[in-house]
Amino acid sequence: MSELIEGLPDAVALRCLARVPFFLHPKLELVSRSWRAAIRSPELFKARQEVGSSENLLCVCAFDPENLWQLYDPLRDLWITLPVLPSKIRHLAHFGVVSTAGKLFVLGGGSDAVDPLTGDQDGSFATNEVWSYDPVTRQWSPRASMLVPRAMFACCALKEKIVVAGGFTSCRKSISQAEMYDPEKDVWVPIPDLHRTHNSACTGVVIGGKVHVLHKGLSTVQVLDHMGLGWTVEDYGWLQGPMAIVHDSVYLMSHGLIIKQHRDVRKVVASASEFRRRIGFAMIGMGDDIYVIGGVIGPDRWNWDIKPMSDVDVLTVGAERPTWRQVSPMTRCRGTILGCTQLRI
Structure with missing residues (x-):
């Protein structure tokens, strides 16, 4: 392997590359064959841990398209599409x-x-x-x-x-x-x-x-x-409804509210009335936030249409006054969420 960065030992150069955000890795691979080999090496991801540049991403799969996953980068508010x-x-x-x-x-x-x-x-x-x-x-x-x-x-x-x-x-x-x-x-x-x-x-x-x-x-x-x-x-007497774990605490969506529950003690955190008509969404905690992702707007007695959603709504539960905000919607996936988890890279 030729020098990754001229004048630097490869071990040092690898630690430099380790600080580059994950979403830019495909572009780094275009620089040279040696950079491509480095970007696709386990050593780079070990170096990312050592220099403290690991990233937490959300992984989401929806009903449409079939068997397709996307990653969400919360720091840069962008979506990355994986191979099918x-x-x-x-x-x-x-x-x-x-x-x-x-x-x-x-x-x-x-x-x-x-x-x-x-x-x-x-x-x-x-x-x-x-x-x-x-x-x-x-x-x-x-x-x-x-x-x-x-x-x-x-x-x-x-x-x-x-x-x-x-x-x-x-x-x-x-x-x-x-x-x-x-x-x-x-x-x-x-x-x-x-x-x-x-x-x-x-x-x-x-x-x-x-x-x-x-x-x-x-x-x-x-x-x-x-x-x-x-x-x-x-x-535990937990309420029924979508659940998210944030910093080892249980948060549930029930009766149009986000409720923090510890055993039989319940505390209302925020309203979630805007999600009453949405079904099939994912609710997951990451960092200080609760994410509500995708789903469909179901039919009602006035409208029989079913609308697949790609929207992503976020609630920072650690804030003094938790309020909802929208981030970038999914770029490919939409509709009922079939799977959702965190990935640390």
Whole structure:
């Protein structure tokens, strides 16, 4: 490899390149072959951590276009489009999504896709396939499959491992099995089953370093204290509705309000009445902010049209008077949000 920057040792030059924002990396690659090799090397991303230039981005996948992901850079208010996920399942949905070890992981899920020409249902309700996106190489790669095909399940990243639990399997039967994935070894291992299974979709969040599994319509939460010791059942009395975690605190959208909830103590933070007609959106916390992304404006008795949304609204919950603001809308994705998570690069 020739010198990256004339007159500088490559180790020093790499630390200089590490300070360049991620969205400019494709342009840096055009400078020379040696710069392209450096930009696509794991050493650059290690250097980004060392110099404190790592960035937190949002990853979003919507119903339209099919199997397409975008990244949102909040510092520069811009969207970056990723290559299409190469799954053979059309309109993959009901999957789990997390990021760990600098990669984006899309796990399981399925599709109710119908062939528009024949009317045949050619989708698979639940798969065990796992994909990872590496921002270094900018490519999707298949990873070791889950032990159990599942959709509508809880999925969390914890201590650089991925935990999945519950959901529905291929025959649309609710399951209690849980498993853990080691991205470094590319291996899945079973962990203790959930105490209870319910005939409803479940989601997972990490609070206080513990995985919490919530089933739609239930106030009880199943908590994984330690990987080998199994789950405990708690009743926190949490309200039903979209949820976001900001600095380990739970925020819910319920009855047109954003409510901060700790066990049975509730505090109204801001109004969210403008979202009453919007369904299918994502709500996620990043930094001091809550993001409400995409969705559709549903039909009402006066208007039967369904309007797919690309809007992004942000609430800074740490502010003295939290107020909503709009940032740049998604440039490609729109409509119902199928997956949303953070990625640290």
